[in-house]
Amino acid sequence: xxxxxxxxxxxxxxxxxxxxxxxxxxxxxxxxxxxxxxxxxxxxxxxxxxxxxxxxxxxxxxxxxxxxxxxxxxxxxxxxxxxxxxxxxxxxxxxxxxxxxxxxxxxxxxxxxxxxxxxxxxxxxxxxxxxxxxxxxxxxxxxxxxxxxxxxxxxxxxxxxxxxxxxxxxxxxxxxxxxxxxxxxxxxxxxxxxxxxxxxxxxxxxxxxxxxxxxxxxxxxxxxxxxxxxxxxxxxxxxxxxxxxxxxxxxxxxxxxxxxxxxxxxxxxxxxxxxxxxxxxxxxxxxxxxxxxxxxxxxxxxxxxxxxxxxxxxxxxxxxxxxxxxxxxxxxxxxxxxxxxxxxxxxxxxxxxxxxxxxxxxxxxxxxxxxxxxxxxxxxxxxxxx
Amino acid sequence: xxxxxxxxxxxxxxxxxxxxxxxxxxxxxxxxxxxxxxxxxxxxxxxxxxxxxxxxxxxxxxxxxxxxxxxxxxxxxxxxxxxxxxxxxxxxxxxxxxxxxxxxxxxxxxxxxxxxxxxxxxxxxxxxxxxxxxxxxxxxxxxxxxxxxxxxxxxxxxxxxxxxxxxxxxxxxxxxxxxxxxxxxxxxxxxxxxxxxxxxxxxxxxxxxxxxxxxxxxxxxxxxxxxxxxxxxxxxxxxxxxxxxxxxxxxxxxxxxxxxxxxxxxxxxxxxxxxxxxxxxxxxxxxxxxxxxxxxxxxxxxxxxxxxxxxxxxxxxxxxxxxxxxxxxxxxxxxxxxxxxxxxxxxxxxxxxxxxxxxxxxxxxxxxxxxxxxxxxxxxxxxxxx
Numbered sequence: 001x002x003x004x005x006x007x008x009x010x011x012x013x014x015x016x017x018x019x020x021x022x023x024x025x026x027x028x029x030x031x032x033x034x035x036x037x038x039x040x041x042x043x044x045x046x047x048x049x050x051x052x053x054x055x056x057x058x059x060x061x062x063x064x065x066x067x068x069x070x071x072x073x074x075x076x077x078x079x080x081x082x083x084x085x086x087x088x089x090x091x092x093x094x095x096x097x098x099x100x101x102x103x104x105x106x107x108x109x110x111x112x113x114x115x116x117x118x119x120x121x122x123x124x125x126x127x128x129x130x131x132x133x134x135x136x137x138x139x140x141x142x143x144x145x146x147x148x149x150x151x152x153x154x155x156x157x158x159x160x161x162x163x164x165x166x167x168x169x170x171x172x173x174x175x176x177x178x179x180x181x182x183x184x185x186x187x188x189x190x191x192x193x194x195x196x197x198x199x200x201x202x203x204x205x206x207x208x209x210x211x212x213x214x215x216x217x218x219x220x221x222x223x224x225x226x227x228x229x230x231x232x233x234x235x236x237x238x239x240x241x242x243x244x245x246x247x248x249x250x251x252x253x254x255x256x257x258x259x260x261x262x263x264x265x266x267x268x269x270x271x272x273x274x275x276x277x278x279x280x281x282x283x284x285x286x287x288x289x290x291x292x293x294x295x296x297x298x299x300x301x302x303x304x305x306x307x308x309x310x311x312x313x314x315x316x317x318x319x320x321x322x323x324x325x326x327x328x329x330x331x332x333x334x335x336x337x338x339x340x341x342x343x344x345x346x347x348x349x350x351x352x353x354x355x356x357x358x359x360x361x362x363x364x365x366x367x368x369x370x371x372x373x374x375x376x377x378x379x380x381x382x383x384x385x386x
Numbered sequence: 387x388x389x390x391x392x393x394x395x396x397x398x399x400x401x402x403x404x405x406x407x408x409x410x411x412x413x414x415x416x417x418x419x420x421x422x423x424x425x426x427x428x429x430x431x432x433x434x435x436x437x438x439x440x441x442x443x444x445x446x447x448x449x450x451x452x453x454x455x456x457x458x459x460x461x462x463x464x465x466x467x468x469x470x471x472x473x474x475x476x477x478x479x480x481x482x483x484x485x486x487x488x489x490x491x492x493x494x495x496x497x498x499x500x501x502x503x504x505x506x507x508x509x510x511x512x513x514x515x516x517x518x519x520x521x522x523x524x525x526x527x528x529x530x531x532x533x534x535x536x537x538x539x540x541x542x543x544x545x546x547x548x549x550x551x552x553x554x555x556x557x558x559x560x561x562x563x564x565x566x567x568x569x570x571x572x573x574x575x576x577x578x579x580x581x582x583x584x585x586x587x588x589x590x591x592x593x594x595x596x597x598x599x600x601x602x603x604x605x606x607x608x609x610x611x612x613x614x615x616x617x618x619x620x621x622x623x624x625x626x627x628x629x630x631x632x633x634x635x636x637x638x639x640x641x642x643x644x645x646x647x648x649x650x651x652x653x654x655x656x657x658x659x660x661x662x663x664x665x666x667x668x669x670x671x672x673x674x675x676x677x678x679x680x681x682x683x684x685x686x687x688x689x690x691x692x693x694x695x696x697x698x699x700x701x702x703x704x705x706x707x708x709x710x711x712x713x714x715x716x717x718x719x720x721x722x723x724x725x726x727x728x729x730x731x732x733x734x735x736x737x738x739x740x741x742x743x744x745x746x747x748x749x750x751x752x753x754x755x756x757x758x759x760x761x762x763x764x765x766x767x768x769x770x771x772x
Contacts, residue, residue: 001400001401001561001626002401003402003403005397005400006397007397008394008395009394009395010393011391011393012390012642014387014389014391014642015390017389018389207623208626209610210603210634213599213602213603214600216599217603220599224595225595240594241593241595244596244643245596256398257626
C-alpha cells in the first residue's frame with residue numbers, strides 16, 4: 001500500500017424526502033445563487049422542492065448551465081455573484097452543474113485578474129465560496145469530491161481544476177430523482193461511475209487488499225443494479241444503491257494508497273471536445289482498447305477483476321484478463337452503450353492522429369499509472385477504438 | 387437502504403514515516419497536552435518520533451492512561467488542561483488513549499459543573515477542544531470516529547459518549563508501529579475490528595448492497611491478513627491492510643443506510659467491567675452465542691456472510707448460517723482467542739443473571755437491531771457463552 005492522505009469533509013444527506021433539509025445547512029443570512037441546468041428540474045418536481053426549502057432565504061436563480069459546463073456561460077454567473085454580493089452557492093443538478101458551481105466557488109474568491117488562469121495555470125483552490133448541492137443525476141461523484149472539469153467551447157478544450165477548498169459543504173442525495181431520468185442518462189451514469197472505478201483500480205497490484213475489494217464492491221453493485229434501473233428507474237432499492245455507488249466511486253476513498261491511471265478520461269475528454277459525444281460514452285469507447293493495448297502491464301489486475309467481479313474461474317492470467325475486457329464491453333452493450341468511435345460519427349478518420357498531436361502540442365508528460373504512455377501510444381489506442 | 391447522514395472530517399495521514407508530519411497539523415501557537423498510556427511508546431521509538439516532531443511547540447506530557455480509560459485518571463489530566471491553559475490535545479496510543487482524550491476534549495469545554503454528567507446523562511458533544519492522534523494499536527477505529535467509551539472503576543461501569551465535536555482533526559496511521567505489538571494485542575485488534583463489522587452487518591437484509599459488500603470486504607481482508615500478521619508483524623503489506631481495515635470498520639461509513647446491532651458490545655462491556663477481560667475477547671465470547679440465539683432473525687444475513695466471506699456454497703439458509711457461526715469461532719480460535727467465559731474465569735456462575743439484572747436496573751429499552759432483546763434474552767445469551 002502506498003502512503004496517502006485522506007480528508008473528505010462533505011456532509012451527505014441521503015434518502016427519500018431529504019431535499020427539504022437543505023434549509024438546515026445554509027446560513028440564514030446567506031445571499032444565495034441557485035444554479036441549475038436546462039430546466040428538467042422544473043418538470044420532475046425538484047425545482048419546487050428546492051424553492052420550498054429556500055423559503056425565507058434570500059436567493060437569485062441562474063439557469064442554463066449546459067452539459068460540459070462552458071466557461072463563457074459561467075462568466076455570466078460570476079458577474080451576478082459579484083454584482084449581487086452573493087455569499088453562498090447552491091448547485092441543483094448533475095455533474096455539469098456541480099462542476100460549474102465549483103469553478104464559480106473558486107473564481108468568486110480568486111485574487112488574480114483573470115479567472116481563466118485558474119484553469120489554464122491549474123491553480124489549486126485552497127478556499128472557495130461555500131456551496132452545497134442537490135444532486136439530480138448520479139454519475140460523476142462531483143457531489144462528494146473537490147474536482148471539476150470545465151469546457152471552453154471556443155477552443156474545444158476541457159480543463160480539470162480542484163483543491164481542498166472545493167468540497168461541497170453538503171450534498172443532498174435523494175434517489176427518488178432517478179425515476180424521472182431518461183434511459184440515456186441512466187446508462188451514462190452507470191458507465192461513468194463504473195469507469196471511474198476502473199481508472200483507480202486497473203493498474204498493477206499494489207497490495208492494497210481493502211481498496212481493491214472496495215473497488216470491486218462498487219463494480220459488482222453497479223452490475224447488479226444496472227438491468228433493474230434500466231427496466232424500472234422507480235425501483236428505489238436499485239436507485240439508492242446506484243446513487244451511493246456513483247458517489248463512492250469518486251469521493252477519493254478508493255484511490256488512496258493505490259496507483260491510478262486516468263488515461264481513459266484524458267483521451268475520452270478529447271472525443272467529447274471534438275465530437276460532442278457524451279462523456280460516459282467516450283470512456284466506453286476508449287477503455288477496452290486502452291486495456292487491450294496495455295495488457296502486459298495491466299493483466300494481473302485485469303485477471304483479478306475477471307475472477308472477482310465477473311466470476312471467470314478458468315484460464316491463464318492472460319486469458320482471464322482478455323475475457324474480462326470482453327465482459328466489460330458486453331456490460332456496456334447491455335445498456336445500449338456503443339463502444340467504437342465509428343458508431344458515433346462517420347467522420348472519425350484522422351482522429352487518432354489529431355488527438356495525439358494535441359497531446360504533443362501540450363507537452364504532455366506521459367499518461368497512465370506509470371506515466372509512460374506517449375502521444376504515439378495514445379494514437380494507437382484511439383485507432384484501436386475506431 | 388435506509389435514509390442517512392454521513393460526515394467525517396478527520397484527516398488521515400497514512401503510511402511509513404508519517405509521524406513527523408504532525409507538526410504541519412497543529413497550530414504553531416498551540417499549548418499542547420500530549421497523552422499516552424503505559425510507556426510502551428518509549429520502547430518502540432514512537433515517543434521519540436513524536437517528541438522530535440513537536441520540536442518548537444509548547445507541550446506538556448501526561449502519561450499513564452490505562453486500558454479501558456478510567457474516569458479518575460482522566461480527571462487528573464483535566465486539571466492540568468485547566469491549570470496550564472492547554473489549547474490542543476495530542477493522543478499517542480491505541481483506542482483507550484484516544485477515547486480518554488475524547489472525554490478530555492469534551493470536558494475541557496464543558497459548561498456544566500460536573501464532567502461526570504457528560505457520561506451519565508449521555509450529553510452529546512457539539513464542540514470539543516481540538517485534538518489529533520498518533521495511532522499505535524490498530525483496533526477500535528477511534529482514530530476516525532467521534533465516539534468513546536469511558537470506564538469508572540469504582541462502580542465497574544462503562545459509558546459511551548460522543549458527538550460531532552469529537553472527531554480527531556487528524557490521525558496519523560503508520561503501520562510500522564505494528565511490528566512492536568505483542569501477539570495478544572494483534573489478535574485483539576483483529577478480533578475487535580472484525581466484530582465491529584459484524585455489529586453493523588449481522589442484522590437483516592436492508593437492500594444496501596454496497597454497504598454489505600464493503601463490510602464483507604473488510605472482513606475478508608482481516609481474514610486474509612490475520613495469519614500473516616500473527617506470524618510476522620513486520621510484514622508491512624499485511625500491517626497496512628490491517629491498520630486501514632480497523633479504521634474503515636468503525637469510521638461510520640459501513641453503518642450508513644443499514645440497521646445496526648451492537649448488542650455484542652453492550653453485553654461484552656459488562657464482562658470487561660466484571661472480570662477485566664480484554665474488550666475484544668469479550669466480543670468473541672458473546673458474538674457466537676448471540677448469533678445462535680437470534681438465528682431466526684439473523685439467518686439471512688448469516689447465510690450471505692457464510693457464502694460471500696467463508697465461501698460456503700452448499701446447504702440450506704439455516705445450515706449455511708450455522709456453519710458461518712462456527713467458521714467465525716474457528717477464526718477467533720486460530721488467533722488464540724478463546725470464545726467461552728469459563729476459559730477466562732472459574733468464577734463465571736451467576737454472571738448471566740448479574741448482567742441481566744444490571745440491564746434491568748438501568749431500565750434498558752431493548753437491545754439489538756430490532757430493540758427487542760430483553761434482559762431475560764441477555765441472560766440466556768450469556769449462559770450460552772459459559
